[in-house]
Amino acid sequence: MQYRLLGKSGLAVSELCLGTMTFGNTTSESDSIEMINRFMDRGGNFLDTANVYVSGRSEEIVGKAIKDRRSDVVLATKVRFPVAEHVNGGGVSRKHIMDAVEASLKRLQTDYIDVYQVHVWDHATPIEETLRTLDDLVTSGKVRYIGCSNFFAWQLMKSLACSDMNRYVRFISIQPQYSLVSREMDREMFSLCLEENVGIIPWAPLGGGFLTGRYNREEPSSGRLTSKAGESSWKNRATEANFSVLEAVQSAAIELDKTPSQVALNWLLQRQGITSPIFGASTLEQFEDDMGASGWTMPEEVWNRLDEVSALPSEYPNRFIEKFRRPGLTKASN
Template sequence: MQYRLLGRSGLAVSELCLGTMTFGNTTSETDSIEMMNRFFEKGGNFLDTANVYVSGRSEEIVGKAIKDRRSEVVLATKVRFATANHPNGVGVSRKHIMDAVEASLKRLDTDYIDLYQVHVWDHATPIEETLRALDDLVTSGKVRYIGCSNFFAWQLMKSLSTSDWNRYVRFISIQPQYSLVSREMDREMLSLCLEENVGIIPWAPLGGGFLTGRYTREEPVSGRLTSKQGESSWAIRASQSNFAVLEAVVKAAKELERTPAQVALSWLLQRKGITSPIFGASTLEQFEDNMGAIGWTMPDSVWNKLDEVSALPSEYPNRFIAKFARPF
């Protein structure tokens, strides 16, 4: 396992981050703890959860697993979605943040969170209020670093400039959906993160299971893609362009004697600007398959083919800017 600095911080995280959304749901507590222990044994140190995963059960299981190795683990969780049935039980107001962090600390059985992330933008709360509350949490020691997730590029830039202007702590990372079949952040977010040195920790790096190679053009009968809604629904994934990407991934996997999941993750690991893809697993077998993405390097020729087949179509203003790019 290799390690990378997260954004412009000195925080070293493993090149893969273990996502825990299935813990306590499709993955039993016993298997969840075993998965984390295997991850630590292989050198992983980065765990991602959220206060709403399985109504907080995920945080409780993570807390049990890391209790005796707390200082070794980089622990990330999130705040934003509803955790109580009253008007202030949702969002990133000062009140909800302060209530939510105390609840997360209790479930995680720890006195600090390494990376506290805003799960999605809150249009009802001024970003100044959110960042001031997060800054206070860092000052108090309950949170070490802050990050965000599912932001537009303008929202991230506004947040960074607000922090700089007010001398608040900055978001050091963003958690966007990003994979070979979901490259929307290439339009603006990726270049912004490279310019501002914001770490990128993608979620759904396998496209909700689409890139594992288990699906064909027929309607799926099992797995996350059977969902009728959400980012991993069949209606979103089952496009002609995505199947072209999948076919290229399967072909590369055969050529490299790897699995499609390992190829899809490896492409991300070698993508400039990506710090640590967040992978999840429902079973120990899936976990071991995903961990096979590390310890080898994809040839440039294969990487370039996957990059080309999955690239977004040429769009304005990118094609206009490229036309008048200076040669130096």
């Protein structure tokens, strides 16, 4: 397992991050704890959860699993979505963040959270209020670093500017949906993260299971892709463009003697700017398959082939800006 610094920080995280959204739901408590133990025994140190996963049950299982190995773990969780029916039961107001962090700490059986993430932008709360509250949590020691998830590029840049202007702590990472079948952040977010040194920890790196090779062109009767709505619905995933990507992944898997999941994850590991893809597993067999993405290097020609088939179409303003790029000039390194 290799390690990488998370954004503009000295925090070293493993190149794979174990996601825990299934823990306590499709994954039993015993299997969940076994996954965490196997992950850590092989050098993995980065775990991601959220206070809304299985109504807090995921955090409880994670806390139980790591309580005797807490200092070995970089623990990330999130706040934003409603956890109570009253009007202040969600969002990222000062009140809700303060309530939510205490509840998460209790479930996780820990005194601190390594990376506390805003799960999605809150249009109702001024970003200054959110960042001031997160800054206070870092000062108090209950949180070590902060991150965000599911932001537009302008929302991330506004947050970074607010932190800089007020001398608050900065978001060191963003957690977006990103995979070979979901590269929307290439339009603006990716270049922003590279410019501002914000770590990228993608969720759904296998396209909600689409890139595992378990699906064909017939609509499935079981599994995550049977959902009628949401990011991993069959309607969203089963496009001609995505099937072209899947066929390329399957071809590469045969060529490299790997599984499709390992190919799709390894492509991300070699993508400039990606820190740690967040993979999840419902079974120990899926976990072992995904862990096989680490420890090898994809040949450049195969990587380029997958990059080309999955790339977004040429769009304005990117194609216009590219036309007038100054040839032979590069920015001096800092």
